[in-house]
Amino acid sequence: MADLPKVKVGIVSCSGEEIPEGTISRIATMKVLNKLRPQQTSTICLPLFLAGGKEDREFARVYPTITVDGCGKFCAKKATEKYSGKVSASINVRDFVKEGETLVNRRDLGQKELEVADRVAQEIAAQVDEVVRQRSESIAFSQEEDVSSDEVSNASGTGCSCGSGEIPYLEVYIDGKKVKLFYLKEIFDFVSQDGSKSDDIAERILSLARTYNVIDDGMENAYRDAIVKEYHAYIGGGK
Amino acid sequence: MKDKKVLIIPCSGIGKSLGSVGRDATYEVIENLKPGKADTVCLALLTLGDEEAKQKVTSNYCISLDGCPKKCARKNIEALGKEPEKSYRTIDFFKDNPGKKPQGIVDIGEGGRALSKSIAKVISEDVDDLLENGRR
Amino acid sequence: MSYLEYKFDKFVFKAKKGLLYHEDGCWVELDGEIAKVGITDFLQTLNGDVAFVSLYAPNVSVKQGECIGDIETMKVSFELTSPVTGKIIEKNNDLDESPELVNNEPYGAGWLLKIKTTNMEEDLKNLKSDEQYFEVMKKKVDEESEKIGKEQ
Numbered sequence: 001m002a003d004l005p006k007v008k009v010g011i012v013s014c015s016g017e018e019i020p021e022g023t024i025s026r027i028a029t030m031k032v033l034n035k036l037r038p039q040q041t042s043t044i045c046l047p048l049f050l051a052g053g054k055e056d057r058e059f060a061r062v063y064p065t066i067t068v069d070g071c072g073k074f075c076a077k078k079a080t081e082k083y084s085g086k087v088s089a090s091i092n093v094r095d096f097v098k099e100g101e102t103l104v105n106r107r108d109l110g111q112k113e114l115e116v117a118d119r120v121a122q123e124i125a126a127q128v129d130e131v132v133r134q135r136s137e138s139i140a141f142s143q144e145e146d147v148s149s150d151e152v153s154n155a156s157g158t159g160c161s162c163g164s165g166e167i168p169y170l171e172v173y174i175d176g177k178k179v180k181l182f183y184l185k186e187i188f189d190f191v192s193q194d195g196s197k198s199d200d201i202a203e204r205i206l207s208l209a210r211t212y213n214v215i216d217d218g219m220e221n222a223y224r225d226a227i228v229k230e231y232h233a234y235i236g237g238g239k
Numbered sequence: 240m241k242d243k244k245v246l247i248i249p250c251s252g253i254g255k256s257l258g259s260v261g262r263d264a265t266y267e268v269i270e271n272l273k274p275g276k277a278d279t280v281c282l283a284l285l286t287l288g289d290e291e292a293k294q295k296v297t298s299n300y301c302i303s304l305d306g307c308p309k310k311c312a313r314k315n316i317e318a319l320g321k322e323p324e325k326s327y328r329t330i331d332f333f334k335d336n337p338g339k340k341p342q343g344i345v346d347i348g349e350g351g352r353a354l355s356k357s358i359a360k361v362i363s364e365d366v367d368d369l370l371e372n373g374r375r
Numbered sequence: 376m377s378y379l380e381y382k383f384d385k386f387v388f389k390a391k392k393g394l395l396y397h398e399d400g401c402w403v404e405l406d407g408e409i410a411k412v413g414i415t416d417f418l419q420t421l422n423g424d425v426a427f428v429s430l431y432a433p434n435v436s437v438k439q440g441e442c443i444g445d446i447e448t449m450k451v452s453f454e455l456t457s458p459v460t461g462k463i464i465e466k467n468n469d470l471d472e473s474p475e476l477v478n479n480e481p482y483g484a485g486w487l488l489k490i491k492t493t494n495m496e497e498d499l500k501n502l503k504s505d506e507q508y509f510e511v512m513k514k515k516v517d518e519e520s521e522k523i524g525k526e527q
């Protein structure tokens with residue numbers, strides 16, 4: 001049976017050089033990446049992201065992201081939404097600072113700062129679990145399964161010059177606009193083989209498409225109609 | 240010129256130990272070596288168009304300190320129409336100091352701290368030079 | 376140029392078509408009896424940013440499977456193993472000033488050495504085709520998945 005890509009969560013951390021919370025954000029994020037959830041997470045380098053890093057932006061478009069910010073300016077969240085799409089969860093370090101507590105060290109974290117970093121790391125991990133649970137339910141995909149090999153389809157996208165390669169997609173017209181939908185062909189292959197009943201197929205495909213693409217609230221019907229039409233054309237005539 | 244400061248802007252790239260070294264070197268300069276004369280600004284804030292951050296950069300001298308050849312700090316500053324007065328990559332300092340290897344991202348270790356000090360020394364000389372003589 | 380590509384996380388690992396590959400991580404591009412040698416995309420991604428490249432000099436004779444130099448990255452130092460037998464005729468001197476070429480263009484400007492081969496008939500038995508190497512590479516990516524793109 002066709003395999004679908006494993007769900008991974010991108011963590012985008014603020015770098016906030018001016019404040020201790022920026023350093024706490026980094027430390028908490030690295031703890032999740034290296035210790036708490038190494039298999040389920042990937043880091044997105046915010047400066048590279050902002051400077052135009054295509055592989056990071058593309059990753060953040062396709063996979064769910066959790067942003068970790070150090071202050072009320074929410075740079076990580078804003079950057080992700082500006083260049084990639086809606087985030088799955090947004091965490092602010094300041095929410096984990098006890099009332100009346102003042103953080104001082106931005107270089108070598110003291111005991112207070114380390115405790116905050118721990119609390120933030122636990123929250124990031126919990127959010128990762130929730131995001132993975134929701135997404136994985138929709139593809140009934142075990143986290144222990146290996147990543148499938150995936151020779152990139154040249155028919156559906158152009159390669160990226162920075163070496164990021166392409167994430168396969170199909171272009172579909174939705175409400176008159178051409179929209180790129182990632183892993184759509186893979187979803188079609190998966191659904192056509194997994195024995196879904198014809199009544200369920202539309203919802204199944206939409207649910208799977210949501211795993212890899214952002215579908216705005218209120219647009220579900222338009223997406224469903226367009227994708228199902230595309231699916232029937234695909235299994236009827238091939239693409 | 241007397242009211243101006245020198246902003247040290249590291250990339251703080253989270254994926255690499257050299258990003259952490261650059262960040263540490265920045266703090267060494269602004270907190271220990273040249274307090275009051277050097278400062279930093281959040282790169283993300285700057286790139287997202289925060290007016291206060293932009294004003295800080297345009298009215299002071301800037302030194303960018305990147306962790307890898309992708310030079311994100313420099314690129315993000317240039318995208319605002321400003322060329323840093325000086326630009327460094329931490330990997331180039333490592334090439335000149337091969338014994339000072341950082342051990343990790345979260346904890347750069349003894350080697351990383353030694354490298355950070357070497358970088359901070361050079362940058363603090365730049366701070367004095369810029370405040371004394373301006374951009375050349 | 377075309378590649379075989381394996382996607383993992385936000386990385387795409389490439390094996391350039393038309394090259395031969397040695398199990399220890401070097402590729403070979405043959406032009407008559409001259410072999411151009413470099414390291415694979417997998418090896419450079421796994422090991423991180425290259426800081427120093429130290430290679431044997433021209434006129435040195437090398438054997439397949441033996442050391443031809445080493446690379447130091449911000450993560451590790453590792454030895455380079457010659458994929459062919461012969462005499463080194465040229466070293467890529469650009470790598471002294473710009474070792475990042477090994478990371479940025481492992482199959483292009485980041486090449487390491489040119490070797491005039493003397494035992495290709497035998498050496499070929501220990502080299503893989505692009506497709507054979509691609510299968511090996513995919514397994515290695517899966518095995519090393521926790522280390523890829525991460526420094527601790």
